[in-house]
Amino acid sequence: MRKLLVEDLQLGVSPSDIQVVDSGRVIEVLWSDGHLATYPATWLHQRAFNTHKRDLRNNTVRSKPTLWGKELLENLPRASFPELLQDDSALLQFLQQLESHGLVVVSDTPTKLGQLHRLSDRVAYLSRSHYGETFIVESKNDPINLAYTAAKLEMHSDIPSRKYKPCIQMLHCIRQFHGEGGDNQLTDGFQVSHNFRTLHPDKFHILATTPVDFIDIGVEDGRDFFLVNHDPMIRLDINGQIQSVNFNQFSRDSYFRVPVEEVAGWYDAMKTFRDMVNDNQYCIEYKMKDGDILVFDNFRLLHGRKAYTIEGERVLEGGYWEWDDVLSRRRVLQAKLSNE
Amino acid sequence: MRKLLVEDLQLGVSPSDIQVVDSGRVIEVLWSDGHLATYPATWLHQRAFNTHKRDLRNNTVRSKPTLWGKELLENLPRASFPELLQDDSALLQFLQQLESHGLVVVSDTPTKLGQLHRLSDRVAYLSRSHYGETFIVESKNDPINLAYTAAKLEMHSDIPSRKYKPCIQMLHCIRQFHGEGGDNQLTDGFQVSHNFRTLHPDKFHILATTPVDFIDIGVEDGRDFFLVNHDPMIRLDINGQIQSVNFNQFSRDSYFRVPVEEVAGWYDAMKTFRDMVNDNQYCIEYKMKDGDILVFDNFRLLHGRKAYTIEGERVLEGGYWEWDDVLSRRRVLQAKLSNE
Structure with missing residues (x-):
């Protein structure tokens, strides 16, 4: 569950430093407001903004119907x-x-x-x-x-x-x-x-x-x-x-x-x-x-x-x-x- | 509850005779397929196709919200x-x-x-x-x-x-x-x-x-x-x-x-x-x-x-x-x- 309050969310932040660590399994991002965040690579891959990942996720949420007749x-x-x-x-x-x-x-x-x-x-x-x-x-x-x-x-x-x-x-x-x-x-x-x-x-x-x-x-x-x-x-x-x-x-x-x-x-x-x-x-x-x-x-x-x-x-x-x-x-x- | 089956519904019927009876409280319609139907006047009035009756009915179904602030x-x-x-x-x-x-x-x-x-x-x-x-x-x-x-x-x-x-x-x-x-x-x-x-x-x-x-x-x-x-x-x-x-x-x-x-x-x-x-x-x-x-x-x-x-x-x-x-x-x- 997301705990950050929207009032504390800053839309203008950007990464000021990015490191690939743990043999590529984790990315560390230092954000411009000083916050240091770590993201597992698999977590990021699953959430990639592309059609293939989106289709996979769509299917988790609800699969497409198979239409039928007689x-x-x-x-x-x-x-x-x-x-x-x-x-x-x-x-x-x-x-x-x-x-x-x-x-x-x-x-x-x-x-x-x-x-x-x-x-x-x-x-x-x-x-x-x-x-x-x-x-x-x-x-x-x-x-x-x-x-x-x-x-x-x-x-x-x-x-x-x-x-x-x-x-x-x-x-x-x-x-x-x-x-x-x-x-x-x-x-x-x-x-x-x-x-x-x-x-x-x-x-x-x-x-x-x-x-x-x-x-x-x-x-x-x-x-x-x-x-x-x-x-x-x-x-x-x-x-x-x-x-x-x-x-x-x-x-x-x-x-x-x-x-x-x-x-x-x-x-x-x-x-x-x-x-x-x-x-x-x-x-x-x-x-x-x-x-x-x-x-x-x-x-x-x-x-x-x-x-x-x-x-x-x-x-x-x-x-x-x-x-x-x-x-x-x-x-x-x-x-x-x-x-x- | 409506009992007529849609397969028995004829779209082309029209009234061949209309009588106002019971001192105006009832309308009798002889339909072109031979069916004789009686409609109470109040029933018809409530269902009239006009804006006023529609508004009354809308309100029965769901009244409009009163929006508010502080x-x-x-x-x-x-x-x-x-x-x-x-x-x-x-x-x-x-x-x-x-x-x-x-x-x-x-x-x-x-x-x-x-x-x-x-x-x-x-x-x-x-x-x-x-x-x-x-x-x-x-x-x-x-x-x-x-x-x-x-x-x-x-x-x-x-x-x-x-x-x-x-x-x-x-x-x-x-x-x-x-x-x-x-x-x-x-x-x-x-x-x-x-x-x-x-x-x-x-x-x-x-x-x-x-x-x-x-x-x-x-x-x-x-x-x-x-x-x-x-x-x-x-x-x-x-x-x-x-x-x-x-x-x-x-x-x-x-x-x-x-x-x-x-x-x-x-x-x-x-x-x-x-x-x-x-x-x-x-x-x-x-x-x-x-x-x-x-x-x-x-x-x-x-x-x-x-x-x-x-x-x-x-x-x-x-x-x-x-x-x-x-x-x-x-x-x-x-x-x-x-x-x-």
Whole structure:
């Protein structure tokens, strides 16, 4: 941690003498204000102001995503629950796959509640939302959310009604519906947005610059909530890179705070994007088995569910993680395992 | 919640017949696809596409900040802990002040651990970080963070090493240091950034567009963490509005991933900004009393602490909230109390 106070920082100092010592392993600098500092050569090399060192560092902070389409289904990233609990190498590989592909299927999890807590303890902790620390997805009477029915769930990301929407979603399949339906659908929203930008630049611009209201009103655990977030469907960072896809038609509000002449164009752009998200060139279908945990990037992937018919036969436990914690754990494991 | 699937949405429909019924309280629309829909007039009025209705709605979602300087000290927003626990009107006013001024001092809190949990239960829940659900600020041996010493803490925001940095910070003063020092310093970072933009547009541009690395490496509760976030010091939204100030020199990394010719200009801009943050035109000083809780917006305010001398005599408990939950609670209370 940096202890120098900025008030004591002088911008005008320069080296008045430089010595290479300890057979080139250390550089000593006498600064013009009289301060003598020593810098290990490796420390300086790692921090060199050049593209190669910068790329290495970028990768430590966050590796680049590997975009995918339907071909991923033949080679789904997979992990084993018992291994993740015991083996740091397996855990590191799992976290790296989640970072690169935004999706991993974890198998052989015990089919009872509480397993997301066990897996989370290996990573960091569960990130709580207004739906609780974890939540149960099954058909309910008087549901506050379409997820709690047997209906088809259109492709979406979870809870864009939060400015801080959940980063990573886990769905633990405790009991799958054994008839027709209940399959999950998954699309790489970064891949689709990237191609959408090339094919329909004007529509991309509309979706990336028009904020819409996502809303969630209800009661959980006896507590009322009233969440609204005002964000574009495709959120860009200051460099124009795609940061997050906020796609959720059932939580989009009936308020639309734009001039009326922008409404039709926005709907047209959204419908074009929606068709690409559902195109089987991009969208994969995977029906979870009992004991699977689907872990995926909620900033990047869109997920849906095919309708099923008999109520009450499908039970999932869901929970969330934050990227900050997952990346922290990946960096810690990477440093630890590369030193062994 | 919206149940229509986008695949069933037709962009080309238009009204083929419109009737005003129920003495003007309802409009019936027969759409060109044969669907007959009824719309209450009040529902339509609230959603009218005009500036006035949009402003009303904006205010429901999030009210505009009231920027401040040193004059705030004469009129500090205040609340009473016992009242907040019992009185919904007092709680609503507290949340509204936090939203408008980014700062409230809560008094008469019992001087023992666990009070942040009690206050949080009235709002939503504590937002956990890698420092735990709450954390104790006092002088420690072998500190992992400068906050855990008696040293001066330069003005900063908390944990910009998280991409999802904590939104709102609470510091509960259980035992204040009774000698000289230990006062908190607080500056409205939105006010400073706003004036900085006018006075030094080039320097503002540098700070708003150059991402720097904020880092936090350590061990908490036996668990290693390695957090890095790459963000500009002043974060703008897509409309160029100031969203968050990330100012924290002790967690700024020794890696700086920019071309070398940008380094000196960035330091110069940062030092100018730092001087404004510390200028007593903007910065207020407040020494918490035993039983005070300082609650402030960590996206907006910068806070610091004057050094104190004798170790171990100052104990605070700290915790965080998310804006999503605080705004949700404010909207729920506002709707509830305006209906009573």
